Amino acid sequence: MEETTGTDLFTVPIGPQHPALKEPSHFRITVDGEIVTDATVRLGYAHRGIEKAAEARNWVRNLYLFERVCGICSHIHATAYALGVERLAGVEAPPRAQAIRVLVAELERIHSHLLWLGVAAHEAGFDTLFMYSWRDREAIMDVLEGLTGNRVNYSANVLGGVKCDVDDAQRDAILKALDMLEGRSHHYLDVVTTDALFLQRTRGIGTMTRNQAEVMGAVGPTARASGVPRDVRLDAPYAAYARYPVMRVVETAGDLEARFVVRIRELFESYRLIRYLLDNLPAGEIRGRMPRRVPQGETISRVEAPRGELFYFLKSNGTDTPERVKVRTPTIYNLTSVVKLVVGHQLADVPMILAGIDPCFSCNDRTVRLEETNGRTHHWTWDQLRRYSLEVEHGRSL
Amino acid sequence: MDAASSFAAILFFPSGLFLLAASLAYEWVDRKLLAQFQNRIGPRWFQPLADVVKLLAKEEIIPDGVNRWLFVGLPIVGLAAPLTAALYIPLAGLAPVFSFPGDLIVAIYLLSVLTMSIGLAGSNALGRFSLVGATRTLTQLFSYEAPFLLALLGPALIAGSWQISTIIEVSAQHWFILTQPLGFVVALIGLMGKLELPPFDAPEAETEVVAGALTEYSGRGLALFRLGKGVELVLGLTLVAAFYLGGVGGPLAFFVKTLALLLIVAGLQAVLARLRIDQTVGLWWRFGVMLVLVQWALTWLLQGGWR
Numbered sequence: 001m002e003e004t005t006g007t008d009l010f011t012v013p014i015g016p017q018h019p020a021l022k023e024p025s026h027f028r029i030t031v032d033g034e035i036v037t038d039a040t041v042r043l044g045y046a047h048r049g050i051e052k053a054a055e056a057r058n059w060v061r062n063l064y065l066f067e068r069v070c071g072i073c074s075h076i077h078a079t080a081y082a083l084g085v086e087r088l089a090g091v092e093a094p095p096r097a098q099a100i101r102v103l104v105a106e107l108e109r110i111h112s113h114l115l116w117l118g119v120a121a122h123e124a125g126f127d128t129l130f131m132y133s134w135r136d137r138e139a140i141m142d143v144l145e146g147l148t149g150n151r152v153n154y155s156a157n158v159l160g161g162v163k164c165d166v167d168d169a170q171r172d173a174i175l176k177a178l179d180m181l182e183g184r185s186h187h188y189l190d191v192v193t194t195d196a197l198f199l200q201r202t203r204g205i206g207t208m209t210r211n212q213a214e215v216m217g218a219v220g221p222t223a224r225a226s227g228v229p230r231d232v233r234l235d236a237p238y239a240a241y242a243r244y245p246v247m248r249v250v251e252t253a254g255d256l257e258a259r260f261v262v263r264i265r266e267l268f269e270s271y272r273l274i275r276y277l278l279d280n281l282p283a284g285e286i287r288g289r290m291p292r293r294v295p296q297g298e299t300i301s302r303v304e305a306p307r308g309e310l311f312y313f314l315k316s317n318g319t320d321t322p323e324r325v326k327v328r329t330p331t332i333y334n335l336t337s338v339v340k341l342v343v344g345h346q347l348a349d350v351p352m353i354l355a356g357i358d359p360c361f362s363c364n365d366r367t368v369r370l371e372e373t374n375g376r377t378h379h380w381t382w383d384q385l386r387r388y389s390l391e392v393e394h395g396r397s398l
Numbered sequence: 399m400d401a402a403s404s405f406a407a408i409l410f411f412p413s414g415l416f417l418l419a420a421s422l423a424y425e426w427v428d429r430k431l432l433a434q435f436q437n438r439i440g441p442r443w444f445q446p447l448a449d450v451v452k453l454l455a456k457e458e459i460i461p462d463g464v465n466r467w468l469f470v471g472l473p474i475v476g477l478a479a480p481l482t483a484a485l486y487i488p489l490a491g492l493a494p495v496f497s498f499p500g501d502l503i504v505a506i507y508l509l510s511v512l513t514m515s516i517g518l519a520g521s522n523a524l525g526r527f528s529l530v531g532a533t534r535t536l537t538q539l540f541s542y543e544a545p546f547l548l549a550l551l552g553p554a555l556i557a558g559s560w561q562i563s564t565i566i567e568v569s570a571q572h573w574f575i576l577t578q579p580l581g582f583v584v585a586l587i588g589l590m591g592k593l594e595l596p597p598f599d600a601p602e603a604e605t606e607v608v609a610g611a612l613t614e615y616s617g618r619g620l621a622l623f624r625l626g627k628g629v630e631l632v633l634g635l636t637l638v639a640a641f642y643l644g645g646v647g648g649p650l651a652f653f654v655k656t657l658a659l660l661l662i663v664a665g666l667q668a669v670l671a672r673l674r675i676d677q678t679v680g681l682w683w684r685f686g687v688m689l690v691l692v693q694w695a696l697t698w699l700l701q702g703g704w705r
Contacts (some may be wrong), residue, residue, distance in 0.1 A: 125672020
């Protein structure tokens with residue numbers, strides 16, 4: 001079939017602009033009829049040079065820069081950064097601050113999972129679930145706004161503590177929102193596990209075995225849906241997670257349905273944790289003293305973002321600006337599995353499998369890949385990028 | 399005088415302009431109901447009209463490499479065919495403008511021309527989304543068309559005629575939904591397949607193939623195709639109501655019965671997730687056809703056909 005029309009015709013491009021993708025990314029899907037025979041991914045459309053920009057800002061300003069790596073899990077980025085910087089500086093945030101970090105992180109996880117539920121339902125053409133879950137997500141957005149003053153980039157963290165405290169009125173508002181959401185989540189769990197038409201699109205689709213998940217280095221709910229008990233909150237407790245332990249949520253089926261179930265069950269775990277945390281909030285300061293200069297040294301910081309393990313590497317040269325900050329977001333770990341899992345499935349399943357890992361492309365773009373018209377590709381090094389940016393700034397073309 | 403009244407009937411009422419207006423109104427009702435079911439506000443009443451006016455005013459981009467005649471002509475055919483079919487269908491509860499024995503088959507074929515135009519339009523364009531969408535549109539056509547036709551022939555079997563007006567005379571006395579419930583279900587769901595409404599919207603699933611066969615269409619062509627679909631919605635609802643819900647005896651009965659059907663259709667759209675194209679085909683040939691055949695067998699037995 002392909003020899004008459006050329007291989008190009010049966011390659012379906014998904015992205016960089018495509019209704020299934022809310023962010024730019026490029027998937028090249030080779031199909032035979034409706035069956036996918038090959039898939040490749042190309043990243044780098046949303047490279048923003050955040051790591052480089054960090055080297056020109058001081059430690060405090062960088063907190064707000066890294067909060068903007070991701071629009072959905074903004075707090076967890078700031079937390080990872082703040083924990084790393086505090087470790088370098090030898091400062092420990094007070095217990096109440098650590099607890100509030102956990103509180104906001106779990107609220108953010110609820111908001112992120114509900115958002116994902118809607119997006120994934122939309123990919124399956126189930127717009128009613130999409131509209132309902134996003135409506136319910138508003139309750140969490142309102143709570144976060146009441147708590148921190150912001151709906152998206154909460155800026156709850158400062159170096160050495162948090163910005164905002166929880167008073168009784170906010171506590172009641174959170175508990176009220178959780179009660180409503182808990183009822184709704186039971187309903188959603190019921191829908192995704194019993195709706196016959198929806199199950200046709202999720203059960204047995206994109207199945208990743210535990211072995212595959214470990215080999216491909218999957219993280220977060222994607223890995224936990226395949227039976228890999230990997231959760232940084234438990235494996236290497238940070239902030240106040242040692243004090244408020246979560247329960248591991250693991251499913252073994254490894255298909256899309258399991259990924260739905262894992263995320264919804266994590267919602268219940270977050271509700272429980274937040275209630276427990278609000279009842280056992282330690283008293284005291286919410287902010288410690290933080291030096292302006294951070295002593296020389298390097299450290300890593302690992303946290304569990306809603307999408308999986310988030311990794312920060314920080315290097316200080318003893319001044320008030322970092323020498324190097326490296327961010328690795330969970331999407332990049334999980335993307336490998338998408339390219340692998342779609343092969344053999346129908347074209348219609350590709351957006352579902354892609355949505356199943358809850359991708360966040362602009363978060364993970366740390367490199368620029370150039371593709372020439374003759375098909376050769378090459379990656380730009382740090383130096384090349386820097387030279388290019390200087391040339392553009394000085395009005396010269398490459 | 400006779401020619402003049404026929405002309406007026408074709409151009410304004412019950413066909414022609416009335417049909418276009420009704421198609422926009424029904425599209426709005428459908429969208430509004432769906433929005434309400436999904437906890438949204440939904441469009442204002444004139445939104446479908448505004449969409450059409452906007453599209454008609456916009457530039458129509460004809461992509462490179464397409465057959466221009468087909469690209470421009472197919473939307474016209476796609477709208478003209480259902481408008482022609484309307485001449486044989488008792489719109490607004492009034493007698494059809496034209497009627498002859500066997501016009502049911504003609505009407506159903508005219509209603510399929512729109513889908514075939516969309517499929518051809520997609521195949522004509524060179525975009526990959528258009529091609530995949532066109533393949534899916536035509537695949538879907540082959541899956542729902544036979545059950546839909548068979549379901550509409552159920553009442554025809556009782557009436558002993560393939561003339562729409564004769565069938566309606568019989569169905570006005572019998573609510574066929576009571577005696578042929580399986581046929582009714584297949585006819586209504588077949589209509590949803592015909593209109594590519596959820597859960598049968600795989601041919602235009604935006605998360606997979608953007609806008610399917612119509613991806614390359616903009617401006618006038620898109621407006622005509624959309625109008626064609628709206629017209630087909632009204633005609634399909636009319637046919638199902640006329641055949642299964644005790645006929646459409648007058649304008650009031652027409653509106654009440656078709657809108658009641660639209661309510662069901664919108665409800666189904668809200669609660670069902672999209673089917674993959676292979677699942678659509680499987681559903682129709684495994685269950686749709688079987689249901690209708692069972693219905694036919696039952697009808698034949700109860701009618702005493704075995705004697």
